[in-house]
Amino acid sequence: MATMTKRRETSLVQRLAGNGWRVLELPRVPHEALEEFAREVWRLAFHAIPWPSGWGVRWGVLTNARGLCPYEAKLILLDEAWMLNDSPEQIVRTLVHEMAHLQHPREWAETQSHGPGFQETCDRATAFVLSVLEPERRIEPTAEPEPEAQVDEWEYR
Numbered sequence: 521m522a523t524m525t526k527r528r529e530t531s532l533v534q535r536l537a538g539n540g541w542r543v544l545e546l547p548r549v550p551h552e553a554l555e556e557f558a559r560e561v562w563r564l565a566f567h568a569i570p571w572p573s574g575w576g577v578r579w580g581v582l583t584n585a586r587g588l589c590p591y592e593a594k595l596i597l598l599d600e601a602w603m604l605n606d607s608p609e610q611i612v613r614t615l616v617h618e619m620a621h622l623q624h625p626r627e628w629a630e631t632q633s634h635g636p637g638f639q640e641t642c643d644r645a646t647a648f649v650l651s652v653l654e655p656e657r658r659i660e661p662t663a664e665p666e667p668e669a670q671v672d673e674w675e676y677r
């Protein structure tokens with residue numbers, strides 16, 4: 521039993537920090553809200569194939585990265601400080617990018633770079649998600665602005 525407890529503690533620690541990242545302790549937006557949003561993006565991008573078992577999504581503090589996918593921690597991380605200045609489109613792009621990494625662990629392990637398998641998943645999923653989101657994001661221009669009222673006609677008292 522003691523061994524099990526110790527192992528559980530170790531795995532918790534491994535999920536809080538790693539090389540070039542740590543999970544934010546007090547995010548402005550709750551981790552749960554981010555994960556819920558990410559799961560919606562996943563459903564859309566990958567047509568509701570099951571969420572990968574054991575994986576989570578958290579706000580992090582990252583070294584020189586918008587997002588990160590540390591396989592050993594089974595986490596997708598977004599840098600909150602960076603995301604606060606990013607457009608919703610960029611946040612979705614970053615999420616899909618990390619989700620594509622999640623699906624190509626071998627490529628990353630072998631090359632530590634963006635290989636062709638990763639790139640195709642990322643490009644296709646990003647294009648699809650943005651094509652679906654585009655009409656909702658686009659703000660239709662309102663009618664031509666009314667010319668300013670003729671000040672001359674106003675009555676002043």
Ligand SMILES: [Zn+2]
Pocket residue numbers: 617621634
């Ligand atoms: Zn990447």
